[in-house]
Each structure stands twice: as structure tokens, then as C-alpha cells.
Amino acid sequence: MTAPAKNRRVVVYPDAATVATATAARLLTHLVDTLTVKERADIILTGGTVGIRTLSEVAASPLRDTVDWTAVHVWWGDERFVAAGDPDRNEGQAQEALLAHLPVPEENIHRMGSTTEFETAEDAAAAYLADFEAQGEPVWDVAMFGMGPDGHVASLFPSHPVFVTGSEAVSAVHDSPKPPSTRVTLSVDLINRAHQVWIVAAGDEKAEAIAKALKGDKAIPASAVCGTDATLWLIDAAAAAQA
Known part of the structure; x- marks a missing residue:
């Protein structure tokens, strides 16, 4: 389930606050540049402490208004399969931190389904894949992911069958080692269609997990994701200490 990192670059910042601020500026600049040559930009947003802080920094940035947000489509790499409005949901956190402050059309926000809408995580996964296909199977310009202490990205966990042997482009995840236990996630192969993958x-x-991932440890999911054009590790000095 692993692939070699393409044009990998590791950028180390002094602290978590700087990671968020710098990544926000990088994302905004990349969107502006992308929309000068394309009519549409597609991005995957991440959750997690630093990820949500990054989204808040995007919302607060003076560069925010340089982006034509009506041409941006927003996706997620994974979601917790809980009720709509549950504070555990990545999309709700992103809505509060960023999307509520931007003129992104609702039809451009591609949320993964909840227990309010779907009986099973399998149904939610199938619906998300159908949405992806209906949009013409876009290639993400930037796919952003946080990383857990165990090296997981999205809801791809070490030793979990969905990571080790999963073959579905969008999968239901049961018995996640991190609660909530039921989730929906993109596969490594689908993630790796992105032009750029950023690990924040x-x-x-x-x-420890970052050091293993950067050395190519195949047991670490973060080592498996890469962009076709670039793979960026945007981390702070503490996270880079063993690399």
C-alpha cells in the first residue's frame, strides 16, 4: 500500500503556530496561482489541531480575498460516521473555522455523509464516491492531511485492514483504533492522484512516526501518501526532532 514520495520536501518551522500561519499563506498563494491557469481548483481539507488552526489562519489572512472562492471545490480525506452536527465531524470544524467565512457555493462543498443521512458507513462511502465521479473525478490540486502519533493519515491506520489490504476507492472503516470507531476514508490510491499532498x-x-515515515517505513500510512507533482511535509521543530 505504499508508494515512493514524489519530489518530497520537508519544511521545518519553529513551532505549531508558525506551521499553521505559513501553511495558510502557502495554500492561499497556491490557490491564486492555480486559478490563473485553470477555471477550477479542488482541495482536500484536513482536521486535527494544527489543521483546524491552519483553516482559521486562512480565514483571517489578508490574502483570503485574492482567491475566487466560487471556483474552489472543497473535499475531505475522511470523516467520522456520526450524526450531522456532531462536534467530532471534520466538516463541522472546517465550517466553523473557515467555510462560514468564505463565499464558497454550497454545491462546491463535498461533505461525507453522516448517520443522519445514511444507515451505514458503506452507504456513505458509496455516496461520496458517486459524488466524486459525478464531478468528473477531479484531480486535487492540494490534498492536506494531519498525521497522528501512530502515523495515520485520513482514517488509514497502521495494521488496519482498510490500509493493509483495502481495495475500495472510498471505504467504510470499522473498529478504528481512535474513536469514534466508525468512519469513512479515501484510499491511498485515490489520495495519490493529487497534484500535491501536504502533511501538516x-x-x-x-x-517518532515522522522519522519512520520519512525513512519509508511501510507500516506507517503517512509514508504511503504522495502527490504526483510534490509531497510536502510541513512540520515544526519538535515533530522533526528524530528525523
């Missing part, structure tokens, strides 16, 4: 992480609790 901070904290010394991530250092």
Missing part, C-alpha cells in the same frame, strides 16, 4: 503536523509526540 506539530508536536514531539509525532516525532
Whole structure:
């Protein structure tokens, strides 16, 4: 389930706050540049502490209004299969931190389904894949992911069958080692269609997994994701301490 990193670059910032601020500026600049040559930009947003802080920094940035947000489509790499409005949902956190402050058309926001809408996570996964296909199977310009202390990205966990042997482009995840236990996730292969994959992480609790991932440890899901044009690790000094 792993692939070699393409044009990998590791950028180390002094602390988590700088990771968020710098990543926000990088994303905004990349969107502006993308929309000068394309009519549409597609991005995957991440959750997590640093990820949501990054989204808040995007919302607060003076560069925010340089982006034509009506031409931006927003996706997620994974979602917790809980009720709509549950604070655990990535899309709700992103809505509060960023999307509520931007003129992104509702039809451009591609949320993964909840237990309010679907009986099973399998149904939610199938609906998300159908949405992706209906949109013409876009290639994401930027796919952003946080990384857990165990090296998981999206809801792809070490040793979990969905990571090790999963073959579905969008999968239901049961018995997640991190609660909530039921989730929906993109596969490694689908993620790796992105032009650029960014891993955004901070904290010394991530250092061991980052070191293993950067050395190509195949047991670490973060080592498996890569962009076709670039793979960026945007991390702080504490997270880079063992690399």
C-alpha cells in the first residue's frame, strides 16, 4: 500500500503556530496561482489541531480575498460516521473555522455523509464516491492531511485492514483504533492522484512516526501518501526532532 514520495520536501518551522500561519499563506498563494491557469481548483481539507488552526489562519489572512472562492471545490480525506452536527465531524470544524467565512457555493462543498443521512458507513462511502465521479473525478490540486502519533493519515491506520489490504476507492472503516470507531476514508490510491499532498503536523509526540515515515517505513500510512507533482511535509521543530 505504499508508494515512493514524489519530489518530497520537508519544511521545518519553529513551532505549531508558525506551521499553521505559513501553511495558510502557502495554500492561499497556491490557490491564486492555480486559478490563473485553470477555471477550477479542488482541495482536500484536513482536521486535527494544527489543521483546524491552519483553516482559521486562512480565514483571517489578508490574502483570503485574492482567491475566487466560487471556483474552489472543497473535499475531505475522511470523516467520522456520526450524526450531522456532531462536534467530532471534520466538516463541522472546517465550517466553523473557515467555510462560514468564505463565499464558497454550497454545491462546491463535498461533505461525507453522516448517520443522519445514511444507515451505514458503506452507504456513505458509496455516496461520496458517486459524488466524486459525478464531478468528473477531479484531480486535487492540494490534498492536506494531519498525521497522528501512530502515523495515520485520513482514517488509514497502521495494521488496519482498510490500509493493509483495502481495495475500495472510498471505504467504510470499522473498529478504528481512535474513536469514534466508525468512519469513512479515501484510499491511498485515490489520495495519490493529487497534484500535491501536504502533511501538516506539530508536536514531539509525532516525532517518532515522522522519522519512520520519512525513512519509508511501510507500516506507517503517512509514508504511503504522495502527490504526483510534490509531497510536502510541513512540520515544526519538535515533530522533526528524530528525523
